[in-house]
Amino acid sequence: MEDKKYQQRQQIAVKYASRRRLYSLLELGLTAVLFVAVFIFSKFLAALFNNWASFWAATVYFIVLAIAYFIIIFPVRYAKNYRLSKDVGLLKQAFGRWLGDYIKTPLLILVVGALAFGLLYLLIVATPVWWWLWVASTITALSFILSFVYPVIIMPLMYRTCSMEAGFVKDAVDDIIKRSGVPVSRVDILQVADEEESSNAMIMGFGKTRRMAFTDTLLKDYTPSEIQVICAHELGHIKEGHFIKSFAVSFVLTLVILFLTSFVASLLIGWLDMGDITTLSSMPLTILVFVILYAIFTIFSNKYSRKEEAQADLYALKLTDNPDAFISMLQKLISQNLDEESPEAMVENLMYDHPAPETRLAMARAYKEGKYK
Numbered sequence: 060m061e062d063k064k065y066q067q068r069q070q071i072a073v074k075y076a077s078r079r080r081l082y083s084l085l086e087l088g089l090t091a092v093l094f095v096a097v098f099i100f101s102k103f104l105a106a107l108f109n110n111w112a113s114f115w116a117a118t119v120y121f122i123v124l125a126i127a128y129f130i131i132i133f134p135v136r137y138a139k140n141y142r143l144s145k146d147v148g149l150l151k152q153a154f155g156r157w158l159g160d161y162i163k164t165p166l167l168i169l170v171v172g173a174l175a176f177g178l179l180y181l182l183i184v185a186t187p188v189w190w191w192l193w194v195a196s197t198i199t200a201l202s203f204i205l206s207f208v209y210p211v212i213i214m215p216l217m218y219r220t221c222s223m224e225a226g227f228v229k230d231a232v233d234d235i236i237k238r239s240g241v242p243v244s245r246v247d248i249l250q251v252a253d254e255e256e257s258s259n260a261m262i263m264g265f266g267k268t269r270r271m272a273f274t275d276t277l278l279k280d281y282t283p284s285e286i287q288v289i290c291a292h293e294l295g296h297i298k299e300g301h302f303i304k305s306f307a308v309s310f311v312l313t314l315v316i317l318f319l320t321s322f323v324a325s326l327l328i329g330w331l332d333m334g335d336i337t338t339l340s341s342m343p344l345t346i347l348v349f350v351i352l353y354a355i356f357t358i359f360s361n362k363y364s365r366k367e368e369a370q371a372d373l374y375a376l377k378l379t380d381n382p383d384a385f386i387s388m389l390q391k392l393i394s395q396n397l398d399e400e401s402p403e404a405m406v407e408n409l410m411y412d413h414p415a416p417e418t419r420l421a422m423a424r425a426y427k428e429g430k431y432k
Contacts, residue, residue, distance in 0.1 A: 065394055072397040075147050080406075082139035089131050097124060097343045101333075105340035116339055117180035118173045124343070125172060129165045136161070144255075147397060152254045160254075163217070184337045191317035199310040206302070210247075210264040214272070219250040223273070231283035232271070232290050239294040239378060247272045252279070257396045262293035265302075280395070285388035288379050295374030301367045308363055316356050320349040364412040372419055373431060382427035389419055 097104070104120065141157050144150035150157070178197075182190045205213070214220065223229050223246045236243050244267055249259075251274050258276040262269065271293060277286060296302065324345040325336050333341045376385055393400055393416050400416045407415045414422075425431060 065390060068394040068397065069400060071147055072393070072399050075143065075397050076399050076402070078143055079139055080410075082135055082143070086132050086135045086139075089135065090128070093124075093128055093131055094343060094347050098347070101340040101343050105338070105342075113184050113339075114177040114181050117342070118177035120339060120342070121173045121176035122169060125165075125169055149256050149397060150254070151256065156254070180339070180342065187335065187337050191321045192314070195310060195314040195317050198313055199306065202309070203306060206263065207265050207268055210268050210270040210272075214247075214263070220247045220272070221250065222246070223248055227283050228278060228286055231287045235287045235290050235378065236271070236294065239291065239298060241294045241297045242266075243269055243271050243294075245270050248278070249274045252276050258392060260289045260293055262296060269297075276395070280391060281388060282384070284379075284381055284384040285391070288375050288381060288385045288388050291375035291378045292371045294378070295371035296367065298374055299367070299370050301371070305364075305367070308360070312356055312360055316349065316352045319352050320345060323352075324348045358409055361410070361412045362408070365414050368413045369419075369422065372414075372422055373426075376423060376426045376431065382423045385423040385426075386420060389416060389423070 104123070105116075140161070141150065141152075141154065152160070179190075179194060182193050186193060223232065229246070232246055236246075243262070244264075247270055249272055256276060258274050258281075260271070260273045260277060262271050264270050271290060273286070273289070277289070281289070321336065324341070327344060327348065328334065328336055328338070328341045331344075333344065335341070336345060372385075376382055379385070392398070398416055400420070402411070402415050413419075422431075
């Protein structure tokens with residue numbers, strides 16, 4: 060990649076990342092304001108549903124709060140996800156098309172989230188001491204099921220897909236899959252080129268539902284060798300057993316977070332004389348405690364994720380034995396997606412679930428020099 064063009068893209072990437080972080084802080088501030096407002100009026104809101112059955116009271120309560128949340132943060136989401144991405148050339152969609160796609164997520168959250176919140180409240184009422192254990196177990200089980208069905212049910216709802224056509228790229232992908240020994244049922248192409256410029260790849264599912272997926276933006280500008288490296292990285296997650304390990308780590312973290320949520324929320328609810336944890340008006344406080352603890356523990360889960368991503372990178376380097384393709388691929392990806400090559404250490408430690416690009420490039424160069432062989 061031309062060094063001058065790469066450096067120009069990096070200058071844009073630094074400004075882009077800085078503005079996204081600013082918008083994220085603004086979104087966090089608006090969310091905090093909403094929580095304070097809900098906390099102040101929580102008894103009044105809960106009183107509206109006093110004569111309702113617990114499940115329906117909690118479900119409608121969630122819908123009201125969720126709608127208020129999405130309305131409040133919409134201007135920031137528009138500025139961050141549409142206007143900013145449009146300004147830097149990452150997004151091609153017209154506003155109407157973007158809005159239609161954007162609304163899918165709030166609608167999904169309203170439907171699934173409302174049902175989940177209703178069930179959560181039922182569990183808290185039924186087992187106020189042990190609800191956190193049941194919820195953590197349920198979340199982990201549902202996550203496993205969703206991971207299994209995602210490629211065949213959910214992904215087709217989110218993306219237009221097609222099978223990878225025969226040719227040099229398909230041959231290169233099939234070859235690396237065969238060399239890895241990982242069974243993959245099919246390779247899909249996510250058709251996003253008409254809507255965005257960024258590229259991505261993923262492996263998902265289990266057993267017969269396991270699929271590899273590439274965005275069609277990868278096929279335009281990347282060589283077969285570079286796509287092989289990307290494919291090998293995704294296969295590395297399977298070879299290293301990351302999916303099962305991640306489920307185990309996620310279960311433990313969820314268990315700890317929910318236990319601490321129950322403990323801390325119960326103390327605060329008693330101290331503030333809000334009844335107990337089964338009181339509907341105390342649910343916003345319980346959720347706030349959960350959100351704060353989740354944000355704190357995300358720092359640790361991101362650190363674990365960075366370790367797994369580094370293992371997948373090393374597997375890709377060893378399987379392909381082509382560090383030059385790895386380096387050129389990653390530099391193209393950094394430039395195309397407007398990623399910062401060298402983010403500040405604090406930003407990486409707090410927010411990145413992948414190693415910083417400069418760390419990944421350093422590994423590839425070290426491999427080229429024979430340090431990992």
